[in-house]
Amino acid sequence: QQQVKQSPQSLIVQKGGISIINCAYENTAFDYFPWYQQFPGKGPALLIAIRPDVSEKKEGRFTISFNKSAKQFSLHIMDSQPGDSATYFCAASRQGAQKLVFGQGTRLTINP
Amino acid sequence: ETGVTQSPTHLIKTRGQQVTLRCSSQSGHNTVSWYQQALGQGPQFIFQYYREEENGRGNFPPRFSGLQFPNYSSELNVNALELDDSALYLCASSLASVTGTEAFFGQGTRLTVV
Numbered sequence: 366q367q368q369v370k371q372s373p374q375s376l377i378v379q380k381g382g383i384s385i386i387n388c389a390y391e392n393t394a395f396d397y398f399p400w401y402q403q404f405p406g407k408g409p410a411l412l413i414a415i416r417p418d419v420s421e422k423k424e425g426r427f428t429i430s431f432n433k434s435a436k437q438f439s440l441h442i443m444d445s446q447p448g449d450s451a452t453y454f455c456a457a458s459r460q461g462a463q464k465l466v467f468g469q470g471t472r473l474t475i476n477p
Numbered sequence: 478e479t480g481v482t483q484s485p486t487h488l489i490k491t492r493g494q495q496v497t498l499r500c501s502s503q504s505g506h507n508t509v510s511w512y513q514q515a516l517g518q519g520p521q522f523i524f525q526y527y528r529e530e531e532n533g534r535g536n537f538p539p540r541f542s543g544l545q546f547p548n549y550s551s552e553l554n555v556n557a558l559e560l561d562d563s564a565l566y567l568c569a570s571s572l573a574s575v576t577g578t579e580a581f582f583g584q585g586t587r588l589t590v591v
Contacts, residue, residue: 399579408567408582409520454519464510464533465569465580467519
């Protein structure tokens, strides 16, 4: 049973544009929603995370928007740069960082 | 860098063999989780260790087993390797608390079963 669905599978954005990746979850007990960035041959790196008591969290060019009633959350990358080209994973868990359930990933390409 | 180190980085094994992967957690972290990431997929939770005890397990058969040591480092053992076990194996460390905290991943061990 896939509990976190991520879209799109791949995304191409021009340099300076806004990249938007969406995730939907099923388990209402989830209370922690991180985004990870993964470069080829590397492990996932924590980018930004949100808990359901807030609707938005911003860190630099990265923003998470959270819609609890719709059970959806999204990552926005403002002023996208070629160095942002990577695979992005959303995830969800209960009780903080225990047992993360990951989405299938989005391969983001930023064209110069 | 996360401070989580895994060894070896790459490994080739023959079907039916056994393999041991190792992970050193980030300083101050007491919880280690293992994930399997098949090519083009998101990581799948294998199991978690907290204070040297298994603390949750995903949908993986018993031939996947683990250990956590007093210094919080960990091992993942896989017996009777199958071709489908070929994947990137990731270790993540975190500090267990009531509210939880971030999980930090190592660079992974790429296992190829031939």
